[in-house]
Amino acid sequence: MKYAYLLLLLFICQFIDGQDILGPDQPISGPGGSEYLHDSIVQYDYAAKPDGFWLYEPALPRPDSAHLVVFVHGYGAYNPVIYGDWIEHLVRKGNIVLFPRFQKNLFSPSAAAFIPNVATAIKDAMAIMMDTTNHVLPIVSQLAFVGHSYGGVISAGLGAAYAENDIPQPKVLMLCSPGSGPLSGGVLEDYSGIPADTKLLVMVSEDDRIVGDKLGLRIFETATKVGDRNLVRQFKDHHGSEQLEAGHNECYSFNAFLDNGVRNITARRAKSTSTKDAVDYFGYWKILDALLDCTRSNTYCNYALGDTPEQRSMGIWSDGKVIKELEITQPEKKVVSKKIN
Numbered sequence: 001m002k003y004a005y006l007l008l009l010l011f012i013c014q015f016i017d018g019q020d021i022l023g024p025d026q027p028i029s030g031p032g033g034s035e036y037l038h039d040s041i042v043q044y045d046y047a048a049k050p051d052g053f054w055l056y057e058p059a060l061p062r063p064d065s066a067h068l069v070v071f072v073h074g075y076g077a078y079n080p081v082i083y084g085d086w087i088e089h090l091v092r093k094g095n096i097v098l099f100p101r102f103q104k105n106l107f108s109p110s111a112a113a114f115i116p117n118v119a120t121a122i123k124d125a126m127a128i129m130m131d132t133t134n135h136v137l138p139i140v141s142q143l144a145f146v147g148h149s150y151g152g153v154i155s156a157g158l159g160a161a162y163a164e165n166d167i168p169q170p171k172v173l174m175l176c177s178p179g180s181g182p183l184s185g186g187v188l189e190d191y192s193g194i195p196a197d198t199k200l201l202v203m204v205s206e207d208d209r210i211v212g213d214k215l216g217l218r219i220f221e222t223a224t225k226v227g228d229r230n231l232v233r234q235f236k237d238h239h240g241s242e243q244l245e246a247g248h249n250e251c252y253s254f255n256a257f258l259d260n261g262v263r264n265i266t267a268r269r270a271k272s273t274s275t276k277d278a279v280d281y282f283g284y285w286k287i288l289d290a291l292l293d294c295t296r297s298n299t300y301c302n303y304a305l306g307d308t309p310e311q312r313s314m315g316i317w318s319d320g321k322v323i324k325e326l327e328i329t330q331p332e333k334k335v336v337s338k339k340i341n
C-alpha cells in the first residue's frame with residue numbers, strides 16, 4: 001500500500017511538472033484591458049515623404065472627436081506593422097494614433113532631420129484632420145507622445161522644445177528604451193526644458209543590449225521641473241513556459257493589418273521576435289493607458305505613477321506565482337545605471 005501511494009505521488013508530481021505554466025491573458029477591464037469602445041479602426045497613408053505619416057482613427061462607432069496620441073517609431077521601424085497590436089489597442093480604446101515617418105530609408109536623412117520631420121508630420125496631420133467630413137477631429141489640448149528607441153529621443157526632444165517646433169505642448173511623454181546608439185542627432189545635454197505639467201515615464205529593460213539605460217537615466221534625472229515622472233525598469237522572468245524577456249524591443253507587437261510592405265532588417269526582426277504577452281498587457285499598454293486616463297480624467301493614476309502595487313504588478317503565472325514586478329524610481333531617489341555584462 002505504501003509503495004502504491006509513493007507511485008501515485010510520483011505520477012502526480014510528474015504530471016504537474018509536465019504542465020505548461022502560462023502567463024496571464026489580457027485583462028478585461030482597466031488599463032491595458034480588452035474592454036474596447038470601438039470595434040474597428042480606419043487607416044490613412046500620407047507617408048510618401050520622409051516627413052509624412054500614417055493615421056489611425058477609431059470606427060464602429062466613429063466618434064466626432066478623439067484625443068491624439070503621437071507614436072514615434074524606433075530607428076528603421078517605419079512600418080507600423082511592428083507596433084501594430086499596440087496601435088490597434090490604443091485606437092480601439094478611443095484614441096487617434098498618428099504614426100510619423102521620419103526616415104526615407106535606413107541611411108537617409110541624417111539624424112539631425114528626425115525631430116523637424118516629426119514636427120512637420122504633426123502639423124500636416126492636424127491640418128488634414130480639420131476636415132471633419134473625412135476625419136475624426138483631433139483633441140490636442142492633452143497631446144500624448146509614446147516613443148520607442150530613437151523615437152524616445154525624438155519624443156523627449158519635442159517635449160522640451162515643442163514651442164520652437166510650433167506644435168502643441170505634449171502633456172504625456174512615455175519613452176520606451178530611449179536611445180540613439182552611435183548617433184547623436186536630437187539628443188540633448190539635459191531635459192530641464194520639459195514643462196512641469198508633463199507626466200513623464202521612462203521605461204527601460206534589464207537586458208537592453210542595444211542602447212542600455214544611459215539616456216533614459218539622463219532624461220529622468222535632468223527633467224527636474226517635472227514632478228510626475230517615474231523611471232520604470234522591467235525584468236525578465238523565465239518561470240513559465242512562455243518566458244518573459246526584457247530586451248530592447250519588448251514593445252514590438254506585430255500585426256499584419258497595419259503592414260505597409262516595408263521589409264528592411266528591422267521589420268524582418270520584428271516579425272520573427274515580437275510577442276504579445278504580460279509585458280505588453282501589464283507593462284507598456286497598462287502604463288500608457290493609465291497615463292492617458294490620469295491626464296484626461298484623473299482616473300487610474302495609481303496604475304501610472306507613484307510606485308504603487310497597481311503600477312508595479314505584472315500579473316500572475318498560471319501556477320499562482322507572481323511575475324517579477326516592475327521596479328519604480330521616483331524623483332527623490334538617486335538611481336544608478338545597471339550596466340549589462
